[in-house]
Amino acid sequence: MTTPDRAKKAPRRTAERILDHSLALFNRYGEPNVSTNAISADLHISPGNLYYHYPAKEVLVNALVSRYEQALAEALAAAGPTDDAEGAWNLVPGLLRLAWDYRFLFRDLNDLLTRNRQLETRCQAALALQQAAIRERVLRLCVIDGEPLSAEEASALSVSVVVLLTYWLSYEYVRDPRRALEPDNADAAVRHGTRQVMALLWPYLGAALRRQLRPGPTPDRGPAMPALQPPASAV
Amino acid sequence: MTTPDRAKKAPRRTAERILDHSLALFNRYGEPNVSTNAISADLHISPGNLYYHYPAKEVLVNALVSRYEQALAEALAAAGPTDDAEGAWNLVPGLLRLAWDYRFLFRDLNDLLTRNRQLETRCQAALALQQAAIRERVLRLCVIDGEPLSAEEASALSVSVVVLLTYWLSYEYVRDPRRALEPDNADAAVRHGTRQVMALLWPYLGAALRRQLRPGPTPDRGPAMPALQPPASAV
Numbered sequence: 001m002t003t004p005d006r007a008k009k010a011p012r013r014t015a016e017r018i019l020d021h022s023l024a025l026f027n028r029y030g031e032p033n034v035s036t037n038a039i040s041a042d043l044h045i046s047p048g049n050l051y052y053h054y055p056a057k058e059v060l061v062n063a064l065v066s067r068y069e070q071a072l073a074e075a076l077a078a079a080g081p082t083d084d085a086e087g088a089w090n091l092v093p094g095l096l097r098l099a100w101d102y103r104f105l106f107r108d109l110n111d112l113l114t115r116n117r118q119l120e121t122r123c124q125a126a127l128a129l130q131q132a133a134i135r136e137r138v139l140r141l142c143v144i145d146g147e148p149l150s151a152e153e154a155s156a157l158s159v160s161v162v163v164l165l166t167y168w169l170s171y172e173y174v175r176d177p178r179r180a181l182e183p184d185n186a187d188a189a190v191r192h193g194t195r196q197v198m199a200l201l202w203p204y205l206g207a208a209l210r211r212q213l214r215p216g217p218t219p220d221r222g223p224a225m226p227a228l229q230p231p232a233s234a235v
Numbered sequence: 236m237t238t239p240d241r242a243k244k245a246p247r248r249t250a251e252r253i254l255d256h257s258l259a260l261f262n263r264y265g266e267p268n269v270s271t272n273a274i275s276a277d278l279h280i281s282p283g284n285l286y287y288h289y290p291a292k293e294v295l296v297n298a299l300v301s302r303y304e305q306a307l308a309e310a311l312a313a314a315g316p317t318d319d320a321e322g323a324w325n326l327v328p329g330l331l332r333l334a335w336d337y338r339f340l341f342r343d344l345n346d347l348l349t350r351n352r353q354l355e356t357r358c359q360a361a362l363a364l365q366q367a368a369i370r371e372r373v374l375r376l377c378v379i380d381g382e383p384l385s386a387e388e389a390s391a392l393s394v395s396v397v398v399l400l401t402y403w404l405s406y407e408y409v410r411d412p413r414r415a416l417e418p419d420n421a422d423a424a425v426r427h428g429t430r431q432v433m434a435l436l437w438p439y440l441g442a443a444l445r446r447q448l449r450p451g452p453t454p455d456r457g458p459a460m461p462a463l464q465p466p467a468s469a470v
Contacts, residue, residue: 030345030346032346033349108345108346110342110343110405110409111343111346113409114265114268120412123409124409127409127410153437156430159406159431160395160399160431160434160435162406163399163431164395164399166402166409167398167401167402167405167406168398170405171394171397171398171401171402173348174344174348174358174359174362175359177348177349195391196391196394196395196398199388199391199395200395202388203438203439204438
């Protein structure tokens with residue numbers, strides 16, 4: 001039984017392995033700096049074998065974007081109904097982790113868009129999905145001057161959140177190009193980005209929700225700042 | 236008198252003309268896609284003449300960054316003292332206009348940073364200058380729950396503003412790659428980015444300042460949104 005199964009799975013496994021290695025190399029060196037030959041060398045397979053699965057680097061990139069879209073759909077679904085505050089908070093590190101896992105996309109997005117027209121509509125759709133998910137939660141969970149946000153205020157706030165989610169890693173990269181995108185910075189980058197988005201949303205939380213999210217006061221902090229910490233479950 | 240003066244100025248003028256044309260071409264096509272040969276052809280000068288003034292594309296880029304730094308210093312000085320609310324509002328479109336004028340830098344910043352180590356410290360300094368200028372004004376002019384912001388809250392808010400200022404054009408580019416960075420989109424891009432930053436700051440304005448900035452209500456809008464409009468002098 002095992003042998004035919006394994007034989008049948010081999011091509012799919014090779015295709016998946018190629019994607020795994022390509023993603024790691026793109027993330028590490030930037031997509032423009034990684035050739036298909038470098039990918040096949042890294043995998044110890046022939047360029048012809050790579051070509052059989054992915055006849056151009058653009059095909060590889062598009063396959064990785066399909067994975068990203070799948071992961072985005074799962075992250076949005078995991079946030080639960082729009083009135084679930086904890087699900088909403090979890091969405092922020094979830095989306096930042098996704099941006100981290102596919103950081104090659106965001107690192108060279110403008111360059112990739114110039115060369116790959118298919119990416120254009122897919123990136124726009126990915127941003128629109130994130131914005132809609134955040135906007136729905138902002139409308140349910142945020143207040144200003146004791147009132148729910150207007151449609152336009154909710155749109156503006158959700159755009160700001162999406163810009164932060166999308167470009168947080170780029171900002172960290174400018175601040176520290178040699179370390180920001182290295183694998184061991186993953187948790188710190190997600191944590192800092194989460195804190196940043198929470199600081200953005202903080203003035204829009206009702207007093208009840210603020211109390212719910214605020215840990216006990218600590219001696220070296222003013223009363224407002226502990227609330228900028230994500231709840232323990234969110235990171 | 237005129238002839239010797241003109242003769243003396245000619246080399247400087249050529250150097251300046253090269254910078255003007257390079258900036259226009261970089262902004263239009265992206266720095267990685269413009270060769271020094273393309274620049275000399277655009278100027279109708281020989282590659283050797285260009286080489287005499289700027290022996291490498293990196294030297295050209297660094298000279299443009301010097302111009303950018305000069306313009307940044309002027310924009311920050313023009314904002315006046317830190318407690319001048321109108322100066323603070325004017326700073327936002329001023330910095331966005333600067334990002335527009337040098338949009339090639341922000342469009343391919345990660346790629347440029349990888350290739351040009353000198354840019355690293357200069358970009359970090361430019362971001363730090365902007366953040367400090369915004370943070371000082373946030374500490375003077377913003378409030379939350381009727382109190383001035385804590386040091387940490389002011390830092391977080393000023394980082395969010397800097398991320399928006401730095402990446403707004405990239406965001407517009409993803410949303411509409413064929414039009415976002417074309418010259419005739421300049422005013423709209425600055426206006427949209429200004430609105431976006433103002434929406435970010437809106438919850439932190441005291442009631443008195445909100446009243447000062449809020450135009451009369453218009454029939455098709457809720458009471459909050461007119462306040463997200465910049466004052467007439469700010470755009």
